[in-house]
Amino acid sequence: MSDVVSTAGSPEPSPASSLRTTERLFSTLEGVFHEEVFFLILSVFIGIFSGLAVVCFRLAIDWMHLALLGPLPQTHSWRLFAVPSLAGLVVAVLVLHVFPTIRGSGVNQTKAALYIFNGFIPFRTAVGKFICAAIAIGSGQSLGPEDPSLQIGASIASALGRQLEISREKLRLMAPVGAAAGLAAAFNAPISAVLFVIEEVIGRWSAGILGSVVLSAVSSVVIVRWFLGSEPLFRIPVTTFKRPTELIAYAVLGIVGGLASVAFAKSIGYLRPLLKALPRWTQYFQPALAGLLIGLIAFLGAPQIMGAGYDSMDQAMHGQYAWKVLAILAVLKIAATTVSFVSGTPGGMFAPTLFIGAMLGGAVGDIERIFFPHLTGSTGTYVLVGMGVLFAGFLRVPMTSVFMVLEVSGNYEIIVPVIVANTFSYLVSRGLQNVPIFDLLTRQDGLILPSLEEEREEAILRVEDAMLPVPGTILRAEDYVDANARRIQDSTDATFLVRMHPSGWGTITREQLQRLFQEGKGELTLGSVLPPQTVPSLYPDLPLDSALRYVNNYALVPVVNRADYLHLEGVISRDSVFQKYGARSNRD
Amino acid sequence: MSWRLPKLVPRSAPIILLVLTLAAVTGFAAVGHLVARYNANQQSRGRKLYALGLTAAGAGRYDDAIAAFRAALTCDPANSQYQLSLARALRDSNDPRRLDEAESYLIALWQRAPQDAAVNLALARVAAHRGSIEDATRYYHNAMYGVWNSDPDSNRSRARIELIQFLLKKGAPASAESELMALSTSLPPDPPAHLEAAQLFTQAQDYSGALTQYREVLHLDPSNSSALAGAGEAAYNSGNYATAQHDLQAAVNADSQNANARQLLATTDLILRNNPFRSHISDVERNRRIAAAFAQAEKRLTECAQQTGLNLNATGVSPASPLATLQSRWMTTKPELDRLRSPAETDLPDTIMDVVFQIEQQTASVCGPPQGMDLALFLISQKREAAIQ
Numbered sequence: 001m002s003d004v005v006s007t008a009g010s011p012e013p014s015p016a017s018s019l020r021t022t023e024r025l026f027s028t029l030e031g032v033f034h035e036e037v038f039f040l041i042l043s044v045f046i047g048i049f050s051g052l053a054v055v056c057f058r059l060a061i062d063w064m065h066l067a068l069l070g071p072l073p074q075t076h077s078w079r080l081f082a083v084p085s086l087a088g089l090v091v092a093v094l095v096l097h098v099f100p101t102i103r104g105s106g107v108n109q110t111k112a113a114l115y116i117f118n119g120f121i122p123f124r125t126a127v128g129k130f131i132c133a134a135i136a137i138g139s140g141q142s143l144g145p146e147d148p149s150l151q152i153g154a155s156i157a158s159a160l161g162r163q164l165e166i167s168r169e170k171l172r173l174m175a176p177v178g179a180a181a182g183l184a185a186a187f188n189a190p191i192s193a194v195l196f197v198i199e200e201v202i203g204r205w206s207a208g209i210l211g212s213v214v215l216s217a218v219s220s221v222v223i224v225r226w227f228l229g230s231e232p233l234f235r236i237p238v239t240t241f242k243r244p245t246e247l248i249a250y251a252v253l254g255i256v257g258g259l260a261s262v263a264f265a266k267s268i269g270y271l272r273p274l275l276k277a278l279p280r281w282t283q284y285f286q287p288a289l290a291g292l293l294i295g296l297i298a299f300l301g302a303p304q305i306m307g308a309g310y311d312s313m314d315q316a317m318h319g320q321y322a323w324k325v326l327a328i329l330a331v332l333k334i335a336a337t338t339v340s341f342v343s344g345t346p347g348g349m350f351a352p353t354l355f356i357g358a359m360l361g362g363a364v365g366d367i368e369r370i371f372f373p374h375l376t377g378s379t380g381t382y383v384l385v386g387m388g389v390l391f392a393g394f395l396r397v398p399m400t401s402v403f404m405v406l407e408v409s410g411n412y413e414i415i416v417p418v419i420v421a422n423t424f425s426y427l428v429s430r431g432l433q434n435v436p437i438f439d440l441l442t443r444q445d446g447l448i449l450p451s452l453e454e455e456r457e458e459a460i461l462r463v464e465d466a467m468l469p470v471p472g473t474i475l476r477a478e479d480y481v482d483a484n485a486r487r488i489q490d491s492t493d494a495t496f497l498v499r500m501h502p503s504g505w506g507t508i509t510r511e512q513l514q515r516l517f518q519e520g521k522g523e524l525t526l527g528s529v530l531p532p533q534t535v536p537s538l539y540p541d542l543p544l545d546s547a548l549r550y551v552n553n554y555a556l557v558p559v560v561n562r563a564d565y566l567h568l569e570g571v572i573s574r575d576s577v578f579q580k581y582g583a584r585s586n587r588d
Numbered sequence: 589m590s591w592r593l594p595k596l597v598p599r600s601a602p603i604i605l606l607v608l609t610l611a612a613v614t615g616f617a618a619v620g621h622l623v624a625r626y627n628a629n630q631q632s633r634g635r636k637l638y639a640l641g642l643t644a645a646g647a648g649r650y651d652d653a654i655a656a657f658r659a660a661l662t663c664d665p666a667n668s669q670y671q672l673s674l675a676r677a678l679r680d681s682n683d684p685r686r687l688d689e690a691e692s693y694l695i696a697l698w699q700r701a702p703q704d705a706a707v708n709l710a711l712a713r714v715a716a717h718r719g720s721i722e723d724a725t726r727y728y729h730n731a732m733y734g735v736w737n738s739d740p741d742s743n744r745s746r747a748r749i750e751l752i753q754f755l756l757k758k759g760a761p762a763s764a765e766s767e768l769m770a771l772s773t774s775l776p777p778d779p780p781a782h783l784e785a786a787q788l789f790t791q792a793q794d795y796s797g798a799l800t801q802y803r804e805v806l807h808l809d810p811s812n813s814s815a816l817a818g819a820g821e822a823a824y825n826s827g828n829y830a831t832a833q834h835d836l837q838a839a840v841n842a843d844s845q846n847a848n849a850r851q852l853l854a855t856t857d858l859i860l861r862n863n864p865f866r867s868h869i870s871d872v873e874r875n876r877r878i879a880a881a882f883a884q885a886e887k888r889l890t891e892c893a894q895q896t897g898l899n900l901n902a903t904g905v906s907p908a909s910p911l912a913t914l915q916s917r918w919m920t921t922k923p924e925l926d927r928l929r930s931p932a933e934t935d936l937p938d939t940i941m942d943v944v945f946q947i948e949q950q951t952a953s954v955c956g957p958p959q960g961m962d963l964a965l966f967l968i969s970q971k972r973e974a975a976i977q
Contacts, residue, residue: 038601045608052615059626062662071633071659164604227623231665235692311658318689380688 039170040212043177046160047216050153050181051223057130057152058186058228061145064138065307080140080303081295087139088287091132091345096283099128103344106151108442110179111201111449119158119172126155132346136287140306142294142336144351146186153182153220173209176201177216184217185224187350188233192404193217199397200438203450234314236409237380247420249375253364253382254389254421258428260360261393264334264353265429265437272342273444286343294336304329305336308351313358313387319379321359323366330359349437353394354387361386381417384409388418393425396436396453401426463547464540466580467559467570474499474568475508477527484526485517495555497535497571500527504534504565505558540569544577551577627664634663638670641677650681668697672710679714690714705734709747716754724754725763745774745781752788761792768792772801779809786818795826813842817849824852827971829863832856858964864941865972875928878940881965882925885947886918888962892955911954914947945969 068083095103102125113121133148157178161171176197184193194210194217202209275286297305304312316326337352365382369375384405391401405418430453435443442449473491475484477500488496488510496513498506508530516522521529536550537560550557551574561567641656657674664670671693678690691714697707712727728751736743748771755764768789775781786801802819805812820836823829836853839846860866864877893899893911921943928936948966952958958966 041605042608045612048612049615052612052619055619055623059622063626066633071637071663072655227619229666235696237688237692238695311662315689318692319685320689322685378688 035167035170039166039173040215042160042164042166043212043215044219046153046157046174046178047181047184047219047221048223049156049160050149050178050216051185051220053126053130053152053156054149054182054185054220055224055227057134057145057149060130060134061138064134065140068139069306075301075303076299080298080306081292084140084291084295084306085288086291087135088141088289088291088343088345089284091136092284092287094128094132094135095287095344095346096280099124099132101125102128102132102151102346104341104346104441105147105348106154106346107147107179107200107438108445108447108449110151110154110175111203111438112442112447113154113158113175114172114201115203115449116447118168119161119174121151121155121158121175123155123159126152126159129155129346133348136340136345136347137307139291140294140298141287141291141345141347142305142307142309142333142340142352143345143347143349144308144354145348146183146350147348148346149182149186150179150348151182153178153180153185153216157181157216173212176209177212180213181216181220185220187404187408188221188224188230189404189407190214190217190221192400192407195400195403196397199400200395203455232410233310233408234317236384236411237318237378239381239384239409239411239414240376240378241381241414241417242376246375246377247417249365249368249372249377250385250417250421251424252368253361253385254393254424255428256364257357257360257386257389257421258393258425258432260330260334260356261390261425261429262432264338264356264390264394265433265440267334267338268341268437269440269444271338272441275342275344276444283344287340287345290339290343290345293339297332297336302329302332305333305355309333309355310351313355313383316358316362317380317383319362321362323363323370326359326363326366330356330363333359349395353390356394357387357390358383359386361389377417381414384411385414385417385421389421389425392422393429394437396426396429396438398422398426461544461580462540463538463542463544463559463572464570466544466547466572466576467540468572468576470568470570471497471556475513475526477501477506477530478525480522481513481516481524481526481529482522485513485522488513497556497558497568498526498530499566500530500534501566503532505537505560505568506530506534507554507556509555537565538572544580547572547577630663634660634667634670637663638673641673645673645677645680650677653677654681654686668700668707671697672707675710675714679710679717687714687717702730703735705731705736705740705743705747708734709750712747712751716750719758721755721758721760721763725751728754741774741776745771745776748774749784749788752792756788756791761794764788764792765794765797768794768797772797775804777808779805779812779815782808783812783815783818786815786822790818790822790825793825795822798822799826799828799831811842813839813846816842817846820849820856821852824856827967827974829856829859833860855963855967858961859967862961862964863968864937865968871929874937878928878937878944879925881944882918882922882940884961884965885944888951888958889915889918889947892951895955910950914943914950917943918947941972945972 068087069079101109101122106129109121109125113119129148129151133143133145137143137145154175155178157174158171160178161174166174179201180193180197183196184190187193194213197213197217198210275282278286294306312329315321316329321329333352333356337349337356340347341349361382361384362379364386365375365377365379368382369377387408388401388405391404392398395401401422402415402418406412406415436451436453439449439451439453471491471493473488473493473496475487475496475498477498479487493510495507495509498508500506508526513526516524516529535554535556535558537558538547538550539562540559541562547557551572556571556573558568559570559572561569637656637660641653641660644650644653644656654674654677657670657677660670661667661674675690675693675697678686678693691711694707694711694714697704698711701707708727708730712724712731715723715727728747731747732744732751748767752764752767752771755761755767768785771788772785775785782801782804786798786805789795789798789801799819799822802815802822805815806819809815816835816839820832820834820839823832823835833853833856836849836856839849840853843849862877862881864874864881869877889911893915896911898909898911921940924936924940928940930936944965945968948958948962948969951962952966957963
């Protein structure tokens with residue numbers, strides 16, 4: 001008996017046929033994963049990788065803080081000023097010699113990658129930002145981890161896009177997708193992250209990228225919650241809003257917050273170019289001096305201003321500080337964050353902005369309650385609203401500011417106070433400082449990037465703005481050619497609109513009509529001799545840009561009513577459109 | 589600088605996604621390992637800080653305890669034990685501003701485990717600090733009916749006793765009394781427990797409830813001098829002077845140093861010897877007691893008038909003065925004493941004693957608490973009024 005089993009009845013597939021099957025499978029899958037679908041799936045992976053990176057980043061900051069400053073809060077200890085100073089020296093050396101592209105918050109760099117560098121952010125930026133921001137924030141510099149997380153996410157996404165050799169158009173969008181993932185992971189707040197990226201990084205609403213941004217933000221938040229839990233940044237106290245008249249109190253908070261935002265932005269805008277203009281050797285010492293100053297403030301009794309300050313915000317939210325302390329902490333934090341940021345230390349401004357807003361909100365709320373004891377809003381409510389106020393006034397992201405407060409608090413009861421206060425803050429800030437802080441920083445760096453705020457303020461020209469009145473002579477397609485020819489005798493126009501029931505509108509020139517008449521076609525209806533295609537119609541509310549694609553081909557373009565396409569509202573011509581654009585550019 | 593993977597495989601979408609998935613899984617595992625190690629270190633650090641906090645809290649150094657508990661929580665933010673301890677330290681630090689934060693921690697814990705009796709008890713104490721009867725009562729009840737990790741019966745009784753003490757302190761004796769009723773039905777056969785319940789009944793001015801509890805104590809420990817004195821005092825306060833005399837005598841016999849019991853016993857003796865409305869006394873004895881009370885009332889009235897600088901015998905005394913009015917009534921009633929012997933005068937004892945009682949009550953309000961025989965008459969008047977009502 002043979003040990004060999006015959007396989008004649010069921011032949012084993014040969015290696016060549018297996019390869020062909022695999023190739024066919026891959027070929028089928030290739031068809032499924034066309035570029036749009038592939039980009040969406042890639043967004044999920046960007047979220048996962050960014051989330052993993054941000055988890056490590058947060059651990060690194062915590063570890064650094066424990067290693068450098070210890071687990072218990074220090075009071076009157078030499079560590080308070082020695083640690084941030086020495087860490088500042090280390091960071092300065094790393095920034096100047098190893099990671100030169102990581103100064104500042106990272107929001108502008110991500111925006112520049114989108115608009116100037118075709119989505120290119122070196123991977124070294126992610127590494128450098130991770131290391132230096134962890135050292136800086138962990139050692140107590142008055143900066144936050146959110147903006148660096150945003151840049152780390154953007155850098156990872158950019159590197160991945162380049163590695164996968166995706167199209168330039170998609171590569172350009174990788175940075176904001178990664179930015180949303182990084183920010184969402186840092187804040188544990190996907191909606192705010194998506195809105196911020198749209199408001200501040202992309203600069204305009206774009207349906208094409210929204211899906212990817214949302215997917216990456218959500219997946220990164222899932223990762224962070226998986227590893228670090230779903231504990232919110234703060235323990236939210238009971239927040240109340242009972243009487244509409246109390247909105248006045250929140251409006252006052254908005255105005256004060258707007259003024260503080262302007263002071264904060266102007267101090268950064270003034271000091272940053274001054275420090276950058278100093279000789280290069282001073283840049284080795286600028287972060288160290290900033291650290292020394294912050295350490296001294298902490299040593300003298302305000303250690304709350306060190307680092308991101310989330311614990312202190314939490315305590316302020318629960319009424320742990322009197323209004324004087326809150327006000328002092330707000331002022332000191334503005335000073336500390338200004339020196340940290342302008343010194344070129346890598347780190348973000350989100351957390352300090354929240355801190356200043358929280359302290360200011362608590363102080364204003366407490367003062368208001370001294371004069372008006374009937375106010376029902378708790379200190380926690382004012383602290384929470386104050387956070388949004390500074391976000392709206394300083395970062396100038398009004399939508400994000402509202403959703404950020406709602407998402408962080410999980411409480412929709414305070415939506416009205418938040419909207420009122422944020423609106424006042426935004427208006428005051430915009431009134432006193434034309435250029436938002438991120439635009440100011442990019443302009444100081446010699447770059448001009450688009451801004452959603454400017455876009456919002458720019459009046460859009462519409463078709464109705466260039467529209468001419470309805471012409472005196474309108475021809476009818478169902479009339480005979482000779483009747484129409486008689487009708488134009490009193491007119492001086494060169495081109496006439498023809499109402500063509502039911503298809504729409506056509507045009508005919510005076511010469512064309514006269515030629516038809518001379519050719520003996522006077523007894524025919526005008527519709528029967530005109531070409532069948534009609535002139536495209538426009539609606540009055542359409543952007544004037546949409547008229548540009550027609551005015552070159554048609555001497556007259558009818559502007560019709562949306563309810564009745566045969567009802568003429570007016571006409572536009574190439575001259576009327578160009579005249580309108582010319583008037584706008586002269587005015588600008 | 590740009591890093592790029594070598595092109596080992598063709599760049600097709602499925603392969604890319606496969607590679608990305610593998611990379612994500614690897615990253616997940618690596619970060620998971622890192623986080624696990626970090627968490628282990630943090631938890632170890634948290635335990636040390638927590639121990640420091642407990643030591644500080646035990647020594648009454650609440651600021652240090654709060655700092656340590658906060659630091660422990662940064663190491664292990666979800667640890668409910670740390671949160672509970674921090675909340676307790678915040679609450680006990682006697683800083684009203686910290687109550688909000690304590691409450692916030694406790695509310696978060698409560699939302700996670702609303703059945704946790706320890707959390708509910710802590711919340712009840714916060715509400716008690718704030719003086720909110722409604723919230724405190726709700727949380728104390730939650731604690732009573734919640735889940736205790738150890739010794740549930742004793743802890744439930746303690747929670748109820750705490751609630752009763754809080755209600756009494758806030759001046760809500762009716763609510764306290766209903767809690768006391770519930771407490772009295774669930775007490776173990778333990779003299780100290782019944783003694784504590786009796787004292788709470790006394791604070792709630794439910795003397796009959798107190799007497800019942802003291803009787804329970806005496807049933808379990810007949811020689812308990814505190815229970816004897818308490819029972820006597822409860823009986824005395826409820827106007828049951830015969831019982832009071834018996835218990836107070838036993839209390840004095842058991843502890844001759846008990847001055848309060850001796851004083852109460854002396855007053856009780858006076859009441860029992862001088863109460864004209866006491867049953868089983870002869871008419872002669874009743875009339876004697878009425879006459880003695882009437883004379884004592886006049887004496888008290890005169891002394892009180894002198895104390896207030898009023899000469900009741902002088903002319904021109906304002907008839908609107910309450911003491912003068914009472915003296916006038918006393919003088920008018922005095923001739924009636926002789927008619928007490930007549931069996932037809934059934935209402936006369938009440939009429940005469942009414943004058944006595946009015947004098948004792950009025951002088952008590954004008955000249956302060958009475959002593960001796962006057963105190964006895966005053967208490968008899970109160971008992972009589974209560975009986976009539």
